[in-house]
Amino acid sequence: MNSYILTLDQGTTSSRSLLVDQKSIIISKSQKEFKQIFPNPSWVEHDPIEIWETQLETIKDVIKKSKITLNEIYGIGITNQRETTIAFDANNGKPICNAIVWQCRRTSEYCNELKPKYRKLIKEKTGLEIDAYFSASKMKWIIDNIPEAKELIKTKRLRFGTIDAWLIWNLTGGKSFFTDPSNASRTMLFNIKELKYDEDLLKIFEIEEWMLPKVIPSNGDFGHTSSEVLGAEIPIKAVLGDQQAALFGQCCFKEGDMKVTYGTGGFLLINIGSEFKLDDNFLTTVAWGLKDKTVYAYEGATFISGAIIQWLRDGLGIIKDSSEVEKIAISLDSNEGVYMVPALVGLGAPNWDQDARGTILGITRGTTKAHFIRAAVESMAYQIADLITPVKNNLPKDCFLKADGGASKNNFLLQFQADLLNVPITRSKESEATALGVAYLAGLGKDGFWKDEEDIRKNWHPDELFLPKKNREQEYAKWKEAVKRSLGWN
Numbered sequence: 001m002n003s004y005i006l007t008l009d010q011g012t013t014s015s016r017s018l019l020v021d022q023k024s025i026i027i028s029k030s031q032k033e034f035k036q037i038f039p040n041p042s043w044v045e046h047d048p049i050e051i052w053e054t055q056l057e058t059i060k061d062v063i064k065k066s067k068i069t070l071n072e073i074y075g076i077g078i079t080n081q082r083e084t085t086i087a088f089d090a091n092n093g094k095p096i097c098n099a100i101v102w103q104c105r106r107t108s109e110y111c112n113e114l115k116p117k118y119r120k121l122i123k124e125k126t127g128l129e130i131d132a133y134f135s136a137s138k139m140k141w142i143i144d145n146i147p148e149a150k151e152l153i154k155t156k157r158l159r160f161g162t163i164d165a166w167l168i169w170n171l172t173g174g175k176s177f178f179t180d181p182s183n184a185s186r187t188m189l190f191n192i193k194e195l196k197y198d199e200d201l202l203k204i205f206e207i208e209e210w211m212l213p214k215v216i217p218s219n220g221d222f223g224h225t226s227s228e229v230l231g232a233e234i235p236i237k238a239v240l241g242d243q244q245a246a247l248f249g250q251c252c253f254k255e256g257d258m259k260v261t262y263g264t265g266g267f268l269l270i271n272i273g274s275e276f277k278l279d280d281n282f283l284t285t286v287a288w289g290l291k292d293k294t295v296y297a298y299e300g301a302t303f304i305s306g307a308i309i310q311w312l313r314d315g316l317g318i319i320k321d322s323s324e325v326e327k328i329a330i331s332l333d334s335n336e337g338v339y340m341v342p343a344l345v346g347l348g349a350p351n352w353d354q355d356a357r358g359t360i361l362g363i364t365r366g367t368t369k370a371h372f373i374r375a376a377v378e379s380m381a382y383q384i385a386d387l388i389t390p391v392k393n394n395l396p397k398d399c400f401l402k403a404d405g406g407a408s409k410n411n412f413l414l415q416f417q418a419d420l421l422n423v424p425i426t427r428s429k430e431s432e433a434t435a436l437g438v439a440y441l442a443g444l445g446k447d448g449f450w451k452d453e454e455d456i457r458k459n460w461h462p463d464e465l466f467l468p469k470k471n472r473e474q475e476y477a478k479w480k481e482a483v484k485r486s487l488g489w490n
Contacts, residue, residue, distance in 0.1 A: 075237035077442035107137035127284030176223030181289030238442035249437025262407035266305030300387030
């Protein structure tokens with residue numbers, strides 16, 4: 001009997017695999033970190049082969065640990081870091097360079113050159129701001145700077161894929177080269193109203209459509225794994241970008257539902273229904289494109305959220321483990337005037353300043369590492385407040401925010417966030433919203449694990465509710481001043 005869904009959760013710092021049963025219980029998981037490559041200031045790369053190998057290792061490990069057979073797997077769901085771009089040779093699947101990661105800023109200058117002429121056009125077609133964050137400028141850079149790219153173009157062998165397409169290619173032994181609308185909507189080449197690659201956008205970035213993966217529904221037929229790769233032909237049933245998967249996993253199925261993920265970056269998504277809409281405060285993205293409907297979302301993306309804690313650990317060496325952070329933060333009654341703006345790779349929404357840089361203000365002789373740590377945690381909440389505050393009056397009066405991601409385990413962070421927004425925050429009992437989201441989609445349907453969205457909703461249970469307790473307006477005003485001082489530094 002096909003009793004499990006295998007979820008591949010390929011993130012910015014690690015590859016993970018999880019097995020989900022028919023009761024939405026994660027029975028086993030495996031995780032393996034991979035190297036972060038920083039060849040130049042503000043450049044971020046990954047080794048595509050290492051991404052694939054670590055993902056494959058975790059698949060084999062999770063199956064071994066759970067002691068199941070491959071025949072017991074109903075299907076595979078893939079969720080992934082989104083805008084990261086891989087270029088490879090279609091003949092042999094060999095990457096021609098390292099993957100350019102969504103955080104990388106190497107194309108910032110090029111994007112700034114495009115803004116005066118194309119900002120309005122691109123926003124209206126893609127829902128996105130022109131920024132190095134998205135995939136199109138990364139593809140253009142590879143064509144212009146990697147000699148092998150030009151050679152492969154001559155014989156139509158160059159392929160560009162986001163991480164989902166790269167995994168599908170490798171899982172199927174090169175037979176399938178697909179992506180879904182949630183990932184395609186992050187390339188800056190995909191018209192999210194017409195749901196197809198856009199000729200005008202392809203011309204701007206000098207990309208040919210044959211280089212790109214075919215876009216099919218998020219719950220489409222992505223092919224079967226090669227028996228030579230996994231030992232069995234398992235159907236790949238669903239694909240969602242990580243933030244959209246978290247929205248689905250948090251059961252944000254109706255218009256106005258919203259979630260925040262505190263991951264490497266911080267991501268707020270609000271379900272806006274099946275009508276394409278634009279807002280100056282947000283990106284508009286495809287939440288999921290199903291066989292029978294498309295759902296859109298407003299998104300606010302902050303580039304550095306949980307990654308600031310990783311920087312405190314690996315860059316500054318002032319903590320040994322992220323588990324220390326909450327205890328240290330609550331050891332202080334306040335931040336005592338210390339503010340940290342984590343613009344290590346520029347600022348995303350709502351400022352969209354590629355030239356902003358990390359800033360720490362308010363240091364005195366009495367400042368200790370505890371103040372840095374607390375300021376870092378607070379910065380994660382302040383950035384989300386910057387996203388919600390401008391549209392708060394347009395949200396339902398009884399709205400609340402669903403939180404997930406690794407840092408959502410930090411009670412201080414969620415209480416501080418509730419105070420800042422004066423909005424209740426709830427955390428799901430199951431923190432793996434991203435992995436569960438694509439598992440739900442993979443198992444959705446009359447012959448699947450779950451019949452419909454209401455059937456899935458029964459599986460969502462809150463862990464804890466955080467109600468606003470303290471007015472943080474003065475602190476928030478100081479934060480806004482700190483952000484101003486970080487802008488335009490580079």
